[in-house]
Amino acid sequence: MRRLFYLVREAWANMRTNRMTTIVAILTTAFTLTCVGIFLLIYVNLQHAAGWLQEDVKIMVYLEDRLSRDGRLQLELMLKSDRMVGSVLYISKEQALTEFRTQFPADSHLLEGLGENPLPASFVVTLAQSFRSPEAIKEWVEQVQTMGGVAKVDYNQQWISLLAELIGYIELAALGVGILLSAAAVTIIGNTIRLALFARREEIEILRSIGATGTFIRVPYFLEGAALGACGSALSLGILKVGFELFRQQVQFISRFSEMEGLISFFPLSACLALVLAGTALGFTGSVVSLLRVGEGRV
Amino acid sequence: MDAMIQLIHVSKWYDRRPALSDVMLEIEKGEFVLLMGPSGSGKSTILRMLIGEEQPDEGQLFVQGKNVTKLKRSEIPYLRRKVGSVFQDFRLLPKKSVFDNVALPLIVQGVSEKDIRRKVTEALRAVGVEHKRDQSPSSLSTGEQQRACIARAIVNGPVVLLADEPTGNLDPELTGEIIELFKLINARGTTVVVATHNHHVMHQVNCRVISLMQGVVLPERAMPERVGV
Ligand SMILES: Nc1ncnc2c1ncn2[C@@H]1O[C@H](COP(=O)(O)OP(=O)(O)OP(=O)(O)O)[C@@H](O)[C@H]1O
Ligand SMILES: [Mg+2]
Numbered sequence: 001m002r003r004l005f006y007l008v009r010e011a012w013a014n015m016r017t018n019r020m021t022t023i024v025a026i027l028t029t030a031f032t033l034t035c036v037g038i039f040l041l042i043y044v045n046l047q048h049a050a051g052w053l054q055e056d057v058k059i060m061v062y063l064e065d066r067l068s069r070d071g072r073l074q075l076e077l078m079l080k081s082d083r084m085v086g087s088v089l090y091i092s093k094e095q096a097l098t099e100f101r102t103q104f105p106a107d108s109h110l111l112e113g114l115g116e117n118p119l120p121a122s123f124v125v126t127l128a129q130s131f132r133s134p135e136a137i138k139e140w141v142e143q144v145q146t147m148g149g150v151a152k153v154d155y156n157q158q159w160i161s162l163l164a165e166l167i168g169y170i171e172l173a174a175l176g177v178g179i180l181l182s183a184a185a186v187t188i189i190g191n192t193i194r195l196a197l198f199a200r201r202e203e204i205e206i207l208r209s210i211g212a213t214g215t216f217i218r219v220p221y222f223l224e225g226a227a228l229g230a231c232g233s234a235l236s237l238g239i240l241k242v243g244f245e246l247f248r249q250q251v252q253f254i255s256r257f258s259e260m261e262g263l264i265s266f267f268p269l270s271a272c273l274a275l276v277l278a279g280t281a282l283g284f285t286g287s288v289v290s291l292l293r294v295g296e297g298r299v
Numbered sequence: 300m301d302a303m304i305q306l307i308h309v310s311k312w313y314d315r316r317p318a319l320s321d322v323m324l325e326i327e328k329g330e331f332v333l334l335m336g337p338s339g340s341g342k343s344t345i346l347r348m349l350i351g352e353e354q355p356d357e358g359q360l361f362v363q364g365k366n367v368t369k370l371k372r373s374e375i376p377y378l379r380r381k382v383g384s385v386f387q388d389f390r391l392l393p394k395k396s397v398f399d400n401v402a403l404p405l406i407v408q409g410v411s412e413k414d415i416r417r418k419v420t421e422a423l424r425a426v427g428v429e430h431k432r433d434q435s436p437s438s439l440s441t442g443e444q445q446r447a448c449i450a451r452a453i454v455n456g457p458v459v460l461l462a463d464e465p466t467g468n469l470d471p472e473l474t475g476e477i478i479e480l481f482k483l484i485n486a487r488g489t490t491v492v493v494a495t496h497n498h499h500v501m502h503q504v505n506c507r508v509i510s511l512m513q514g515v516v517l518p519e520r521a522m523p524e525r526v527g528v
Contacts, residue, residue: 003406003409202390207407209350209352209384209390210379210404210451211376212376212407213376214372
């Protein structure tokens, strides 16, 4: 009990005596983790947006005008029995016309002159949850296009594939930046620990001479490294949160669409905890790296 | 009597210069021994080897029957808990109180709070600095600092106490007091080895003297009467 208390107190004393290096270490760690965090935040939000957009993907299957009622029913049955299809909604020529008139009242005269209703009937298809990836959608569309009675299949393809591509790049960048900057954080904390060790080499010498085990000597520095990592990551989360709120205010100010606000989001609590844990692990790793050869029985 | 410390054909070189040459030595349980010799004769080297801080290039060392040269790294701390050491430079932690300094070997071993208090108080009383327990080491006189160091070395009841030039920083009067303290500790059954080049020490204590000269043990003179068990 006293031993545990001693170890924690030593770690705390370490950080207090080297206050300046401690602060610098926390700040630089926070800065590097913030950079990683920005990428993560962008990534998470794009992923979120992609999910949202894909949720909204409606595939329009336009029908040929000469398709009989039976043919149409048969097609509807086929679509509905497809396991990739979530829902199918039929929109007749008349419904399409009404919808057009309500959506674009000013332009409705354009249709008047044409006499016969020029709008085709269609199925609005939403794919099942697990088949909403851009590749799956594309494949499905190509297949439906060849069916009899289908005039044209339409969906907002560019958007989705573009976003998918972008997310792929961001993912790669986040991974690269993450690894690089995590290594930087480990090095920074490792160096801080090395400095602390150097400052206390006499004390370590004494501990050794009175029979302290290597573990006992090392533990305060492990704790210090972990604490530095935890503080650094917590601080970086704070910075990110503030930056995020400022950004959101800007967006709100610029855009008239209030929905934009709901579109971007910060990390959920669980992710925040995971990030702090990751920071702690990085700090711990840093101290382990610099303590590999310290505190052993022989000098 | 059992041998507490044994050196068998121990040799050590630093940069190809011999620091110890074929040293044969046996110190028995409960003995009080002075390790004498001029500067550079290898006294500290022997003591460092006995606590596993250094390895001989040749030969074997035994402490209480255990071969120190064959200890694994992880076993060395446990050797040091049986062998207390006192140095010329006191090596007290300046930011901790005398009490906490003396308690350190017990904390390291995970001794209970209650036993720590009892044992530290006992050790401080034995060396006569109990009244300074809450002060910082820097506020103590040099003699008191060395006493605190001795308290730290004996607090967990070691079987051997090694002292390397323990009086090097002390005037003759204090030297005498410290030597008396060692005798007292020895009288309680602890084997004591004091390394020094100070001949005054030899005159203050009537005990076995092992003389070293350039890494070689000189033949012992007629054994004087032994102190202790
Ligand atoms: N780490 C080392 N590196 C190189 N040489 C060393 C080292 N330690 C000791 N020596 C050499 O070994 C010899 C014995 O040293 P040692 O410290 O044992 O002498 P000593 O008897 O304790 O001397 P003193 O009375 O000055 O303390 C000396 O010649 C010294 O220079
Ligand atoms: Mg010496």
